[in-house]
Amino acid sequence: MLFLPSEIIRKLDSETIASGVPGELLMERAGFGAFKFLKNIAAPNADRFLIFAGKGNNAGDAFVIARYLIQNDKFVEIICLADYSDYKGDAALNLQKLLKLSPRISVILDVEKINSFDWHGDIIIDGILGTGIRGEVKGIFKPAIQKINNLNIPVFSLDIPSGLNCDTGELCGTAVKAKWTAMFANPKLAVLTETGAGYCGRVEVIDIGISDEIIKKYLKENSAYDVQSTDLVDDNQQKSPIEYLKAHKNNFGHLLVIAGSMGMTGAAILTAKAAIKCGCGLVTLAVPNSILQLVAPAMPFCMTLPLDDNGKGYFSGNSIAGIIDKISKFDAVAIGPGIRTNKDTYFFFENIIPEILNKKVVIDADALNIIAQKKELLNGLGENVVLTPHPGEFERLSGVKPDKTDSDRITLAKQFVKNKKISLLLKGFHTVITNSKSENVKINL
Structure with missing residues (x-):
């Protein structure tokens, strides 16, 4: 259109x-x-x-x-x-x-x-x-x-x-x-x-x-x-009724969610629940060990991966090895909701990103705020990566003031992905989805 x-x-x-x-x-x-x-x-x-x-x-x-x-x-x-x-x-x-x-x-x-x-x-x-x-x-x-x-x-x-x-x-x-x-x-x-x-x-x-x-x-x-x-679902990829009858959880992918911190357990829980609602066959939720007992009872439908946090309640350098050991099991990764922004989480994010870029990766929330403070990280992200900012996060990533974000979201989205390999899903009224490889954009009308 x-x-x-x-x-x-x-x-x-x-x-x-x-x-x-x-x-x-x-x-x-x-x-x-x-x-x-x-x-x-x-x-x-x-x-x-x-x-x-x-x-x-x-x-x-x-x-x-x-x-x-x-x-x-x-x-x-x-x-x-x-x-x-x-x-x-x-x-x-x-x-x-x-x-x-x-x-x-x-x-x-x-x-x-x-x-x-x-x-x-x-x-x-x-x-x-x-x-x-x-x-x-x-x-x-x-x-x-x-x-x-x-x-x-x-x-x-x-x-x-x-x-x-x-x-x-x-x-x-x-x-x-x-x-x-x-x-x-x-x-x-x-x-x-x-x-x-x-x-x-x-x-x-x-x-x-x-x-x-x-x-x-x-x-x-x-x-x-x-x-x-778009309604964000590709009807052409939907399975036939016969295929559904033969299907099991391993046919619908295994997602690793890296999210949460002390005081932000809800972000981790909501992300994992959303993944299940959207059709993921398996979801593993990686959280700081200190919040495992807060998260696990709310997530009977997910597996959990507790990561060493030195008792701080948020990810740090000690958390990296636990993900690297298991990363081959997963088809895709979602990272960012509720992980907080401090020197430990900055270090964690900078060092875990290279280890997961061979997977499909969705980067959201605090992970976007970390990138906004270290914009050189954008250059290392490849075409497997989708950034999903809301207008405030997009302003921090792009330097564009909110009034411009509201008035011409499509132009700003296209300008942002230009010369980058990533895809962008800009939240807000009529979600805008685009990347530098496409002449057009998709909008959730």
């Missing part, structure tokens, strides 16, 4: 029109596709609709959907936030088509009239502002957006909720809070942000006929993201 910034979306439209597809036809497809989504999925039982139209192409889309609603015997009221003479091009053309149906339509340019306006019905359709909005929403559009939100009626937005920056997911002062959004041609980057997704509601992508040949030109653009939605 290709997520594109507004600049490229405009180029796609222009190139499609230049190839011989009329802009009027693109607008018709957008409006009709939105109508089908509204009628068949979003609100099949709705009968009364209020449509707000701005003055650009987004208004043209609104005029198209209004026409189809009227032709399907729905009660439709339209509020234009611009004079008829302000509409140009395909928007003006679709306004004229709509007017032939003698619709209930009015022009409101006065703020006080908007503020005093009231309406009771089923659905509000938002066709005020599109993907071109930058800076603060101004003029009549601002009180109109505020009125829509204050009416407390479900909102159906066209392409992007009015007032939402489609690239960053940030509010341009104010924005429509939609329950559904019909996005045209491609999903917008805003959906990948927590704020943007919250304002878009359920998103349906409407095919308006932009050719694959034109779209493929932008796959390798730095600002174009070929995002594969």
